[in-house]
Amino acid sequence: MPFIPHTDNEVREMLDAIGVENIEALFDEIPDSLRIHDVPGVPESLSEMEISRLMHERAGRDGQPACYIGAGAYEHHVPAAVWEITTRGEFYSAYTPYQAEASQGTLQLIYEYQTMMAELTAMDVSNASLYDGATALAEACLMAVRAHRKSKSRRVLVPKSLHPLYRRVTEVIAGTQNLEFVDLPYDPTTGTADLEALRQWQGEDVTAVVVPQPNFFGCLEDGDALTDWAHENGAMVIGVVNPTSLAVLQPPGDWGQAGADIVVGEGQPLGIPLSSGGPYFGVLCCRQKFVRQMPGRLVGRTVDEEGREGFTLTLQPREQHIRRSKATSNICTNQGLMVTAATIYMAMQGAEGLARVAAASHDRTRKLVGLLEDIDGVESVFDGPFFHERVIRLDRAADEVLAGLSERGILGGLSLKEWYPELGEAILVCATETKTDEDLAAYRDALRDVMAENRAA
Amino acid sequence: MLIFEHSREGRRAYAQAPQERPELEDIPKQFRRKSAPGLPSVSELQVVRHYTRLSQLNFSIDTHFYPLGSCTMKYNPRACNQLAMLPGFLSRHPLGPEEHGQGFLACMHELQEMLREVTGMTDVSLTPMAGAQGELAGVAMIKAYHDKRGDHERDEIIVPDAAHGTNPATATMCGLKVREIPTGPDGDVDLDALKEVVGPKTAGIMLTNPSTVGVFDRNIEEIARVVHEAGGLLYYDGANLNAILGKVLPGDMGFDVIHMNLHKTFSTPHGGGGPGAGAIGVSKRLQTFMPGPVVRKEGDRYRWSRADELPDSIGRLSAFMGNAGVLLRAYVYARMLGREGMKRVGEYATLNANYMMERLREAGFALAYPKRRASHEFIITVKRQAKEHGVTANDFAKRLLDHGYHAPTMYFPLLVPECLLIEPTETEAKEEIDGFVDAMASIDAETREDADKVRGAPYTLPVRRLDDVKAAKQLDLVWREGSKAA
Numbered sequence: 001m002p003f004i005p006h007t008d009n010e011v012r013e014m015l016d017a018i019g020v021e022n023i024e025a026l027f028d029e030i031p032d033s034l035r036i037h038d039v040p041g042v043p044e045s046l047s048e049m050e051i052s053r054l055m056h057e058r059a060g061r062d063g064q065p066a067c068y069i070g071a072g073a074y075e076h077h078v079p080a081a082v083w084e085i086t087t088r089g090e091f092y093s094a095y096t097p098y099q100a101e102a103s104q105g106t107l108q109l110i111y112e113y114q115t116m117m118a119e120l121t122a123m124d125v126s127n128a129s130l131y132d133g134a135t136a137l138a139e140a141c142l143m144a145v146r147a148h149r150k151s152k153s154r155r156v157l158v159p160k161s162l163h164p165l166y167r168r169v170t171e172v173i174a175g176t177q178n179l180e181f182v183d184l185p186y187d188p189t190t191g192t193a194d195l196e197a198l199r200q201w202q203g204e205d206v207t208a209v210v211v212p213q214p215n216f217f218g219c220l221e222d223g224d225a226l227t228d229w230a231h232e233n234g235a236m237v238i239g240v241v242n243p244t245s246l247a248v249l250q251p252p253g254d255w256g257q258a259g260a261d262i263v264v265g266e267g268q269p270l271g272i273p274l275s276s277g278g279p280y281f282g283v284l285c286c287r288q289k290f291v292r293q294m295p296g297r298l299v300g301r302t303v304d305e306e307g308r309e310g311f312t313l314t315l316q317p318r319e320q321h322i323r324r325s326k327a328t329s330n331i332c333t334n335q336g337l338m339v340t341a342a343t344i345y346m347a348m349q350g351a352e353g354l355a356r357v358a359a360a361s362h363d364r365t366r367k368l369v370g371l372l373e374d375i376d377g378v379e380s381v382f383d384g385p386f387f388h389e390r391v392i393r394l395d396r397a398a399d400e401v402l403a404g405l406s407e408r409g410i411l412g413g414l415s416l417k418e419w420y421p422e423l424g425e426a427i428l429v430c431a432t433e434t435k436t437d438e439d440l441a442a443y444r445d446a447l448r449d450v451m452a453e454n455r456a457a
Numbered sequence: 458m459l460i461f462e463h464s465r466e467g468r469r470a471y472a473q474a475p476q477e478r479p480e481l482e483d484i485p486k487q488f489r490r491k492s493a494p495g496l497p498s499v500s501e502l503q504v505v506r507h508y509t510r511l512s513q514l515n516f517s518i519d520t521h522f523y524p525l526g527s528c529t530m531k532y533n534p535r536a537c538n539q540l541a542m543l544p545g546f547l548s549r550h551p552l553g554p555e556e557h558g559q560g561f562l563a564c565m566h567e568l569q570e571m572l573r574e575v576t577g578m579t580d581v582s583l584t585p586m587a588g589a590q591g592e593l594a595g596v597a598m599i600k601a602y603h604d605k606r607g608d609h610e611r612d613e614i615i616v617p618d619a620a621h622g623t624n625p626a627t628a629t630m631c632g633l634k635v636r637e638i639p640t641g642p643d644g645d646v647d648l649d650a651l652k653e654v655v656g657p658k659t660a661g662i663m664l665t666n667p668s669t670v671g672v673f674d675r676n677i678e679e680i681a682r683v684v685h686e687a688g689g690l691l692y693y694d695g696a697n698l699n700a701i702l703g704k705v706l707p708g709d710m711g712f713d714v715i716h717m718n719l720h721k722t723f724s725t726p727h728g729g730g731g732p733g734a735g736a737i738g739v740s741k742r743l744q745t746f747m748p749g750p751v752v753r754k755e756g757d758r759y760r761w762s763r764a765d766e767l768p769d770s771i772g773r774l775s776a777f778m779g780n781a782g783v784l785l786r787a788y789v790y791a792r793m794l795g796r797e798g799m800k801r802v803g804e805y806a807t808l809n810a811n812y813m814m815e816r817l818r819e820a821g822f823a824l825a826y827p828k829r830r831a832s833h834e835f836i837i838t839v840k841r842q843a844k845e846h847g848v849t850a851n852d853f854a855k856r857l858l859d860h861g862y863h864a865p866t867m868y869f870p871l872l873v874p875e876c877l878l879i880e881p882t883e884t885e886a887k888e889e890i891d892g893f894v895d896a897m898a899s900i901d902a903e904t905r906e907d908a909d910k911v912r913g914a915p916y917t918l919p920v921r922r923l924d925d926v927k928a929a930k931q932l933d934l935v936w937r938e939g940s941k942a943a
Contacts, residue, residue, distance in 0.1 A: 041574035045795025058560030059545030089519025090512035096730035105514035134776035172772035277551030277777025279732035302928035309942035320626035330626035337728030353474030363479035
């Protein structure tokens with residue numbers, strides 16, 4: 001019996017102690033009409049050897065194509081030690097640290113994580129994580145509504161240059177509470193929020209403005225101007241950031257005169273594998289004055305009865321297990337193990353290592369785009385500064401070109417046709433520090449070939 | 458010592474970052490960071506040693522019996538982790554094409570099918586990232602269902618007082634009002650109270666069965682009938698699915714939507730607080746409302762569902778497709794259990810709980826529901842010890858840590874005073890349970906002989922009891938250079 005230790009004798013002793021004949025008798029309070037005796041649709045048990053063989057075969061079937069897709073999930077080198085330590089049983093198989101004295105490892109690690117995130121974003125505080133970047137944005141919008149009592153409109157301005165899937169998730173999760181999300185168009189030459197379009201909201205009641213940095217197109221928004229406009233108009237600023245980029249880019253806490261109020265982001269680039277989209281983790285940081293409006297776990301440093309340093313969950317009265325229907329969110333479990341990995345990753349890289357990862361990723365993308373632009377029929381869509389993604393336009397069907405590249409073992413980028421049809425045959429490309437000069441040249445050669453074939457067709 | 462206190466300027470883990478730091482001259486200065494963030498400057502060995510040592514300060518399933526009620530802390534098979542972390546799975550981009558994801562999608566499709574089978578629901582969506590998100594999806598679907606029918610008056614969700622805090626919190630998040638109903642003296646939902654609150658404003662009811670008081674609600678069919686007749690839907694909180702796996706199907710009980718905590722019943726790790734996975738199952742009437750994407754099979758090809766296949770979908774709950782890596786672990790676990798193993802989960806989880814309950818009763822502990830069978834968990838109350846000796850459930854919990862046992866869940870459900878909710882799970886051997894009972898008996902003796910000793914526990918852990926009041930009043934959430942825990 002997989003994972004069940006009982007011997008026949010023990011079962012007998014236990015049943016005798018309870019005073020029943022057999023295990024079936026323990027289910028005698030369940031109405032007979034509801035009892036089942038089999039789950040025939042479940043296949044027979046596999047041994048570890050058998051399931052290993054099956055999983056190796058399946059993982060192998062998916063191949064490992066060279067990936068130039070970013071769009072919110074990024075391939076980075078993950079130091080071997082990160083997951084070696086993260087999957088130690090003491091981290092892997094522990095629960096939420098409710099019993100603080102028996103969970104000091106997890107609690108101290110989260111405190112260190114909170115410190116690292118506050119440093120990266122230049123904000124005052126961080127929580128212990130949310131599910132992912134998109135749900136963190138949804139929670140931030142709800143948090144802004146709670147924190148900004150003067151604003152009655154529940155209106156949030158959202159640039160079209162925000163990740164479209166973040167926008168959808170935010171509408172599903174925060175939309176149930178009557179928030180109004182208003183599109184802010186992007187400037188077709190720079191690919192960044194159109195500051196002129198903000199003018200129509202001048203003097204209107206706006207609860208918050210979302211500032212994605214870098215934005216979905218990889219372009220750098222004018223964080224200073226957007227933040228100052230928002231604050232002058234009585235709105236809060238929610239920054240949506242890539243944490244890796246913050247090693248080299250101006251942190252949201254420093255945007256404009258006063259900095260962002262709430263910062264969220266996808267934590268995946270910090271040592272979390274792509275893994276088909278999850279588990280990742282959501283970053284949430286804010287100004288000290290909003291800390292009581294934060295959703296999710298928070299760890300505080302305190303002392304024990306003997307005055308020794310120790311760590312504990314704090315401000316729990318915000319949470320569902322205490323406040324129930326009046327909680328700041330329904331979130332309970334977050335993404336603890338991912339935070340463990342990210343904390344080890346950040347400690348390993350340090351500020352210099354992370355800046356190298358960020359700068360190398362920028363450099364690789366800059367170089368790739370330069371190579372691709374040399375091909376006939378390929379052009380960059382936007383001017384202006386970017387981080388590690390770029391939109392390029394092809395003079396033939398993007399989907400067919402991508403399919404051709406995929407056959408050659410290259411995922412050449414993400415087609416933007418569905419989300420941004422106005423951009424034409426556009427794809428979003430990304431290269432990180434994992435790509436060598438040879439890799440980039442191989443991509444260029446493959447694209448040149450595929451373009452030529454498609455022209456012939 | 459914090460990792461930051463090991464930091465020395467100029468030190469780093471050289472093997473891990475790129476060899477060069479390219480110039481960023483094409484990014485104008487106004488966009489660039491002016492001073493480096495305060496991350497630690499430490500060597501690779503320092504990182505490894507620091508976090509390895511931190512890990513050793515934790516209790517975990519791998520190191521300790523962890524009978525935390527309602528959390529199902531069972532063994533997390535190592536194979537699940539290793540096989541979910543095969544390079545082909547780890548390197549797969551979420552927006553990669555289906556042709557480079559057939560192996561992964563096959564696993565997801567088969568997991569959907571197995572979960573459908575063991576819950577008796579019509580269809581399954583794997584995307585919710587935790588139980589609470591599964592709840593959010595479920596309540597949002599219930600709301601969307603009524604809205605589509607033009608039934609806009611239904612804005613109340615009925616929740617028993619024993620429910621997990623996430624239930625009422627979720628209802629509020631979805632813009633619904635919570636109507637709480639009491640639990641009867643025998644642990645079942647108070648049917649009369651239910652009949653009183655149910656009506657044309659009822660959107661639905663959220664139930665856990667077996668409930669959080671550790672008993673199977675014998676009136677479940679009647680509850681389903683009452684709620685359905687009033688036009689409401691039934692939501693099943695799958696937190697306690699482990700108790701009935703292979704024994705009863707939530708679909709047969711009349712539930713319209715359920716969430717499963719795969720990190721409980723399907724043994725994916727709790728990870729010190731996540732990631733979880735809160736897959737949902739639906740009845741026929743809610744099938745088109747499911748959150749996407751789900752995996753479909755056409756011939757021998759797997760693909761993501763198209764928008765027109767879930768026309769009433771509440772939408773997307775994560776940027777990509779939920780906690781995919783957790784789902785792979787659940788898949789491996791389910792395949793290793795297989796058809797027979799599924800049934801044994803419910804059987805042996807129930808055997809362990811009833812045995813442990815009986816042993817604690819013999820040892821003189823008061824059971825909250827002494828006339829009932831335990832499900833996979835049960836409640837004892839130490840209100841007598843609290844009254845006579847001033848030793849609370851919290852004191853028992855802390856003293857248990859000294860005995861090398863993680864404490865059960867304390868003070869939940871809220872309706873039982875000074876309670877401990879105990880869930881041994883099926884993967885624990887008899888001698889662990891016996892050892893725990895002996896420890897409880899010895900603490901009970903200690904409350905009579907030396908209550909102060911119990912109230913001062915723990916003594917053998919890295920820290921003694923922590924000052925929670927100070928933690929909340931003098932918030933210290935972020936380390937600053939030179940700061941100390943004062």
